[in-house]
Amino acid sequence: MVLYTVPPSVSAILLDIEGTTTPITFVKDVLFPFIKDNVKDYLRDHWEEEQCQEDVRQLRKQAQTDSHLEGHVPIPCLSENQADTDRVIQGVVHNVHWQMSMDRKTTALKQLQGHMWRSAYVTGQVKGEVYGDVVPAIQKWREAGLKVYIYSSGSIEAQKLLFQYSIEGDLLKLFDGNFDTTIGHKIESESYQNIARSIKCSAENILFLTDVTKEAKAANEAGVHVAVVVRPGNAALTDEEKSSYHLITSFKEIALSIRR
Known part of the structure; x- marks a missing residue:
């Protein structure tokens, strides 16, 4: 040796x-797919929590900054009705998927990913x-x-x-x-x-x-x-x-x- x-x-x-x-495959084949597959359910489950709302605010702010980029995905603002909440959640999901497809590492994206991974680790969904x-x-x-x-x-x-x-x-x-x-x-x-x-x-x-x-x-x-x-x-x-x-x-x- x-x-x-x-x-x-x-x-x-x-x-x-x-x-x-x-292994690089852990990030590519486990952590990132977990975000893509679960971001909608995570947002729905944690929507009323301040941490989740702050994540959405930061992602919306980043989306506004990205408005000049080709293919950028805006996140609509929230009103009071449930249908609008679903529309905002779907906008966040599309934005997260877009950022990840571009391999972007924005602070807003990392923040949401970190909170999702923490939940997944603590509950044993990911090791x-x-x-x-x-x-x-x-x-x-x-x-x-x-x-x-x-x-x-x-x-x-x-x-x-x-x-x-x-x-x-x-x-x-x-x-x-x-x-x-x-x-x-x-x-x-x-x-x-x-x-x-x-x-x-x-x-x-x-x-x-x-x-x-x-x-x-x-x-x-x-x-x-x-x-x-x-x-x-x-x-x-x-x-x-x-x-x-x-x-x-x-x-x-x-x-x-x-x-x-």
Whole structure:
């Protein structure tokens, strides 16, 4: 087995989620279809709740901002009668489906998705998937005194839900903190410097594991150590990318340095 040896300077391991700890198919084939298939029922069931109404207000505001985009879907305003409520709900459903078909990541869409996923996790309709090599590896790293953090484009709430309600049980205790794009975008080197400052260490004290080479490049430019994770279903790497980074196919291939 080919091993990647963690540099002695590393005191924190930063993990991507999709394609690294969790199959990309979980997001594509489980989480996103859940939203598309259940958004109408969710809105009907939670319509009287303030949280749901706030989600709709934010989506309507986003729809107004998107009015210049081709194919945009407006959300009508609400009056008092039930027929109008059904019309508004249908407008929200069409808007959500449109945004998701465009792979948009607006704050309004993420907010509604996060609330729907939270309900699905809590009720057991969805369980977070993690690769079998992930939990044993993180336990070993923590026993060795390393800190472990998550950095994903998904919201911190969505990250925590995935690991709290996982097929392996509640895994939140394995992590020392979470970061999302509020700290900066993952393909910008400054984001990794921001994370280093946040956890009170230098960039060279961090090892970042990701399946996305653009993220790996940004982390490298910030001075962070990087290994690229090659999992089934992940994007294929070019020969240049393969030669530019340390590659692993499992967390089992990561060896810790002997610390003196």
